[in-house]
Amino acid sequence: MNDRINLSLADLDRTSLFHPVSSIHDIEVNGPMIYSGAKGVEVTRDTGQRLIDMGAGLWCVNVGYGRKELAEASSKAMEALSFQHFFGSSSAEPTIRLADRLLTLFRETVPGSDMARVFFGTSGSDANDTAFKLVRYYNNLRGKPAKKKIIARKGAYHGLTLASGSLTGISAYHTAFDLPIEGVIHAECAHHYAFAEAGEDEAAFADRLVAELEDIIAREGADSIAAFIAEPVMGTGGVFIPPATYFEKVQALLDKYDILMIADEVITGFGRTGQWFGSGTYGLRPDIVSLAKGLTSAYFPMSASIVSNRIWDVLAKASPEMGVFMHGFTYSGHPVGSAVALANLDLMEREGMVGNAARLGPVLLDALRAKVGDNPYVGDIRGVGLMAAVEFVADKATKQRFPNGTAPHKIVAKHAMEAGILTRALPFLPVTAFSPPLSISKAEIDEATTRYAKALDAAMPELQALLAG
Incomplete structure (x- = not known):
């Protein structure tokens, strides 16, 4: 180890750290x-x-950075209950209160929403993985085992795990990873500026995209399509604002064919669009909502998946026969993260x-x-x-x-x-x-x-x- 004492911090980085979404070559040449x-x-x-x-x-x-309120909330929570898992019906007060607060906030700010429960994870990627698994579980429980495919969109970003990386519609994230996996279909990108045809206004563009979506459903068979996943605003793809009438028409199509709507609000949740949730901004009626990022303002790794009564009722009805719901993470509902999230929401509301x-x-x-x-x-x-x-x-x-x-x-x-x-x-x-x-x-x-x-x-x-x- 002594030969590393005199290395610069940059050289220690070069020789020890594997960076996410970075060029290995660039770091070797230019450093971090x-x-x-x-x-x-x-x-x-x-x-x-x-x-x-x-x-x-x-x-x-x-x-913003350096908020003492969040540091103090974290410190107090660590001293009171530094960890508690939520397996086997275990629970803790900060997480109970956070779940209730998120449900109330979503119900009050997204007209027509019908949300039932909150499941916690640690990242936007695992929230979308949870959604990926839930749509399979839901359809298996209601006797529709063939209804498993998920339609995402080109240009979408939904994370980088095996399932969420497959939902992502940006090819750079797929190269040499053998993605996307089977069962994910990518519809066209809803970005009017770049992909509209000559003379095509937003409404006509939306009509064409929805017609193409219905063609996909017809081609694959509605009985095989479980869900459609969309960011209210496509963030990492390029901040693509949905064209006028688009989501209204998509929602009607999903209702027609018994297809779930997954709203990926990892970026748009918690005020980014000027409303609490992008679903409220654009009139979405999601069955699953994926949240992360702004939930704790990144002061603690935490995600949330909000599920609707439509899904919860099926899970609850099948529970006596199915037994334990066999999905979860060590850090699901972490009490310290929950305390930070509550303090974060307090701060956002107060200011x-x-x-x-x-x-x-x-x-x-x-x-x-x-x-x-x-x-x-x-x-x-x-x-x-x-x-x-x-x-x-x-x-x-x-x-x-x-x-x-x-x-x-x-x-x-x-x-x-x-x-x-x-x-x-x-x-x-x-x-x-x-x-x-x-x-x-x-x-x-x-x-x-x-x-x-x-x-x-x-x-x-x-x-x-x-x-x-």
Whole structure:
């Protein structure tokens, strides 16, 4: 071990740490970017550089960094009950109260919802894995064992475990992993700007997508389709706002063919869209809701799966015969995570962060459009609540893309970091995303977008070179 004492932190990282969703080669050549602190909407690198985090980590630090209220809640909970599993009917007060609070919050803010129980996990991926298993369990219990396939969408992101990674509709996450597994079907991406036909308005685009969805159901057989999974706003794909009338028509189709709706609210839950849940923003009536990220503002790894009475009634009726429900995780319902989540919800309510997202979302969009909207390579600027995107094209008039193999958005994101702002270059289309903490101020938005505009100006020679080559 003595030969490692004098290694730098970066070299220790290179020789010990296996990074998620990172280039092994890039880390070997350039080393890691090491962060040492964070406060409010800013993060600090070990170099001393301070950056405005316009990504809230990975869409998750909703209340901002360094909140003492959450640290204190965690400390008190660890001292009182550092761990309790929930197997074999075991329970604990913080988790009971959190489950009740989530059900009440969802019922009160999503009109027409009919939610019955909450199951807890540790990540958005395992929440969607739980949904994947539940739809199979549900249909087996009601005597429809052939009804197992799940329809997801191209451009969707639902996680990276075997099942949730299969539901994800971004091919980069499938390469060399033998994904997707059998039983997952991907319908077309619901992004009007990039995929609408010439002259096709949003309603007509939605009609075409729903017709294609019905064609899939007819081709596969309705008796084989168990569920449709969708993010209210497609986040990692590129902040794709659903086209007008889309979800209304999808919901009617699912009702017609006895197909469950899974709402993946891992990103959109807890105020991101300017309402508590994206299901409320877009009128979804889900049977299962996957939550994570903003549940604890990432201060503790925790997820939640909310299930409807439609599902719960079948499970409860079959329970005397089936016996134990054989699904769960060591950390399901962790009492410390539950205490942090409750404190997080208290903080969001006390400081009106959902309302802040609703008020400042248009401010963010207006600032981006004013400062970079005239750039010849900016094709579309869109968003809802504090969730926005800038999409790049080689030609505005034709929406022509940059050449295959190039990544203009990554160039811009690199210059943005140099300018003191974190904006994420997404993996499906050439988009940089913005999802700052919901605690952000108007002045911080102004400063961040000014820095982003300067970064785009600095990136122009490299963007031009992509087309010249």
